[in-house]
Amino acid sequence: MTEPVSYDTRDGVAILRIQNPPVNALSQAVRQGLSDAMDRAEADEAVKAVVIVGDGRAFIAGADISEFGKPPQEPFLPDLCTRIESSPKIVVASMHGVSLGGGLEVALGCHYRVAQPDARVGLPEVHLGILPGAGGTQRLPRLTGAEKAVEAITTGRHINAAEALELGLIDRIEEGDPQEVGVAYAMDLVSEGAARRPVSEMPAPAPMDWDATYDAVLKKGRGQISPATAVRAVQAASELPFDQGMKRERELFTELMDTDQRKGLIHAFFNERAVSNLPELKGVDPRPVQSIGVIGGGTMGAGIATAALLTGLNVVLIEMSDKAADAARERIAGNLAGALKRGKITQEKHDAMLTIALEISQNYDSLQDVDLVIEAVFEEMSVKKEVFGKLDAVCKPGCILASNTSYLDVNEIAASTLRPADVIGLHFFSPAHVMKLLEVVVADETAPDVVATGFALGKRLGKVSVRAGVCDGFIGNRILAVYRTAADHMVLDGASPYQIDKALVDFGFAMGPFAVGDLAGLDIGWATRKRKAPHRHPEERVPTYIDRLCEQGHFGQKTGEGYYIYEKGKRGGTPNPKVTKLIEEERADRGITPRDFTDEEIVRRYMCAMVNEAAKVVGEGIAKRPLDVDMVLLFGYGFPRYWGGPMKWADIQGLPNVLADIENYAKKDAWFWQPAPLLKELVADGRNFDDLNRAGSK
Ligand code: HSC
Numbered sequence: 001m002t003e004p005v006s007y008d009t010r011d012g013v014a015i016l017r018i019q020n021p022p023v024n025a026l027s028q029a030v031r032q033g034l035s036d037a038m039d040r041a042e043a044d045e046a047v048k049a050v051v052i053v054g055d056g057r058a059f060i061a062g063a064d065i066s067e068f069g070k071p072p073q074e075p076f077l078p079d080l081c082t083r084i085e086s087s088p089k090i091v092v093a094s095m096h097g098v099s100l101g102g103g104l105e106v107a108l109g110c111h112y113r114v115a116q117p118d119a120r121v122g123l124p125e126v127h128l129g130i131l132p133g134a135g136g137t138q139r140l141p142r143l144t145g146a147e148k149a150v151e152a153i154t155t156g157r158h159i160n161a162a163e164a165l166e167l168g169l170i171d172r173i174e175e176g177d178p179q180e181v182g183v184a185y186a187m188d189l190v191s192e193g194a195a196r197r198p199v200s201e202m203p204a205p206a207p208m209d210w211d212a213t214y215d216a217v218l219k220k221g222r223g224q225i226s227p228a229t230a231v232r233a234v235q236a237a238s239e240l241p242f243d244q245g246m247k248r249e250r251e252l253f254t255e256l257m258d259t260d261q262r263k264g265l266i267h268a269f270f271n272e273r274a275v276s277n278l279p280e281l282k283g284v285d286p287r288p289v290q291s292i293g294v295i296g297g298g299t300m301g302a303g304i305a306t307a308a309l310l311t312g313l314n315v316v317l318i319e320m321s322d323k324a325a326d327a328a329r330e331r332i333a334g335n336l337a338g339a340l341k342r343g344k345i346t347q348e349k350h351d352a353m354l355t356i357a358l359e360i361s362q363n364y365d366s367l368q369d370v371d372l373v374i375e376a377v378f379e380e381m382s383v384k385k386e387v388f389g390k391l392d393a394v395c396k397p398g399c400i401l402a403s404n405t406s407y408l409d410v411n412e413i414a415a416s417t418l419r420p421a422d423v424i425g426l427h428f429f430s431p432a433h434v435m436k437l438l439e440v441v442v443a444d445e446t447a448p449d450v451v452a453t454g455f456a457l458g459k460r461l462g463k464v465s466v467r468a469g470v471c472d473g474f475i476g477n478r479i480l481a482v483y484r485t486a487a488d489h490m491v492l493d494g495a496s497p498y499q500i501d502k503a504l505v506d507f508g509f510a511m512g513p514f515a516v517g518d519l520a521g522l523d524i525g526w527a528t529r530k531r532k533a534p535h536r537h538p539e540e541r542v543p544t545y546i547d548r549l550c551e552q553g554h555f556g557q558k559t560g561e562g563y564y565i566y567e568k569g570k571r572g573g574t575p576n577p578k579v580t581k582l583i584e585e586e587r588a589d590r591g592i593t594p595r596d597f598t599d600e601e602i603v604r605r606y607m608c609a610m611v612n613e614a615a616k617v618v619g620e621g622i623a624k625r626p627l628d629v630d631m632v633l634l635f636g637y638g639f640p641r642y643w644g645g646p647m648k649w650a651d652i653q654g655l656p657n658v659l660a661d662i663e664n665y666a667k668k669d670a671w672f673w674q675p676a677p678l679l680k681e682l683v684a685d686g687r688n689f690d691d692l693n694r695a696g697s698k
Pocket of ligand 1: 022023025061062063064065066072076077078098100101102103105124125128131132133134136270273274
């Protein structure tokens with residue numbers, strides 16, 4: 001078995017090599033290995049200096065996140081960093097790949113730091129709901145000054161080697177084998193007679209306006225507390241001697257470690273990765289994809305084509321007329337211009353994408369050689385069937401036929417072809433070159449290698465891909481329809497759309513449901529209500545006040561008026577008094593006496609509706625695991641990441657409490673609040689959603 005830290009000596013330099021793939025996380029075994037190796041180097045008189053280097057693709061990616069929430073085991077990381085720093089021999093960190101969190105803290109405990117030109121460093125702990133807890137908040141500001149340290153720690157961003165050098169975080173940039181580079185640097189230092197250089201002994205950073213900084217960071221965090229708490233830790237570096245600063249850092253770290261936000265963010269970290277790891281796809285090879293077809297060059301089709309071009313795929317886009325083809329090219333060119341402006345692609349690549357990699361055609365025969373086609377045409381079954389019939393006729397055998405439908409039956413679409421095993425749903429979210437979520441919709445006859453190809457394509461496009469079964473709305477839109485209805489019910493019963501939006505933004509959502517409605521276009525919901533009206537259950541409560549606004553031609557942001565009124569050049573809108581009046585009229589018509597809602601009740605009802613429908617989605621197998629729902633809501637619906645997703649939120653509240661609330665709400669509206677059988681079953685068994693995640697990920 002490979003040792004977590006290997007020990008070697010050369011020319012008076014001890015080489016401590018961390019070997020903990022894939023990213024050299026600082027597990028207990030690595031910490032112990034480093035501590036033992038430091039003892040050994042110090043005991044060896046021939047050793048004049050020590051080099052710490054990482055094996056594989058990174059120096060160190062940080063503390064081992066999988067140990068969080070378990071009792072900490074010695075040696076503790078802060079003590080290890082101090083132990084390295086207090087060594088009488090010169091210690092050099094030779095950094096390549098990433099040095100993140102505890103990884104950078106170990107490097108800051110060393111006396112000198114050298115990095116490869118493409119190395120990146122950072123303290124991203126706030127994204128896990130904690131703060132740097134091994135001296136990062138105390139040592140970093142001693143090198144960079146308080147202001148830059150606050151910026152780096154509260155954003156958690158990755159800093160490239162050139163900037164790290166400028167900030168004083170590293171001493172040198174040197175290209176080569178990291179071990180050789182580290183040894184050469186250590187030998188130079190020894191031969192120059194360089195002194196040890198403990199960062200903890202450097203002067204404390206000058207103060208800044210701590211309260212103002214704390215308030216600004218808290219506001220920017222939109223409910224997330226770790227970045228603001230980190231400001232207080234940097235403040236301690238400025239105001240207290242190093243040892244006391246370390247104590248303060250530990251107190252604040254421990255406080256954050258106990259929060260629900262830490263649990264939610266770590267759930268998000270691991271499941272963002274686990275979600276695309278399907279047990280059913282183990283050993284299934286995806287089909288090769290070099291070129292794709294896109295049918296339709298509207299906002300969605302153009303976004304999908306852009307995403308594909310940006311990852312080096314060739315794209316054939318089909319449009320119906322010269323005019324539509326020109327408009328599609330313009331949309332794609334606009335998207336690519338954005339990527340060029342942000343430095344994501346070079347001018348040369350940009351030009352090649354538009355001229356060589358992209359073909360826009362009005363002839364389906366142009367799709368003869370593509371490996372996969374994504375249809376993004378009008379959401380109407382007859383239109384989809386016609387397109388799939390044409391695709392079936394022209395596409396080569398083995399070509400995958402995908403629909404970007406957001407709610408139509410993919411089984412029915414598949415049945416309109418002679419190759420249902422090659423048909424799949426690939427549901428992108430608009431704008432498709434920006435939004436991270438991809439629902440991979442698996443129909444009854446979809447072949448496993450077609451599913452694997454959907455996931456491989458999602459990975460290539462940088463998406464978080466989630467497996468979904470076939471139903472109206474799949475995972476995300478099906479759940480959205482229900483929690484949106486819960487919000488509508490609260491409006492009928494007395495809450496205002498504006499109070500609801502505010503309560504949910506305060507909870508952490510990017511936007512409230514009514515502001516989202518204005519953004520998406522109120523005509524969409526209006527059309528859906530009309531479509532569903534003939535099949536509506538008599539007990540279903542559907543408000544129609546907003547239809548009156550639609551009848552007057554007001555569809556939200558695009559017409560300047562919806563739930564809110566939008567003024568040109570101004571961000572956001574102001575409440576629309578017409579809407580308030582229409583709501584009052586509808587309540588009067590229905591004989592409803594409005595009542596007050598607290599913000600807590602609003603959030604609770606909205607969340608319970610979401611969790612209940614999500615439990616039905618999991619119970620019916622539309623989502624295989626609760627974590628799949630969590631990732632859909634996080635990456636497609638603006639759900640606050642620090643809650644981990646609705647299922648994690650429910651686990652944190654306690655499923656018996658969530659079920660009790662649903663049953664209580666059901667006393668007034670039993671039709672809407674029918675508890676999910678899975679929720680009842682879990683409560684009866686004393687289990688929760690995370691138990692299902694563990695069982696379903698094996
Ligand atoms: C920290 O360091 C806290 C300290 O400040 C203080 C601690 C003090 C304690 C005091 C106690 C008294 N741990 O992302 P990928 C896994 S907090 C465990 O797919 P990439 C990952 O799950 C930490 N596992 O690859 C995945 O596993 P899978 C601060 C970790 O190349 C595999 O590695 N550091 C891990 O796209 C590959 O990862 C961070 O927040 C970790 N630290 O990206 C860095 N890091 O294959 C978090 C990764 O089974 N990590 N894994 O799915 C990252 O940002 C990215 O993973 C990288 C690699 C950029 C490292």
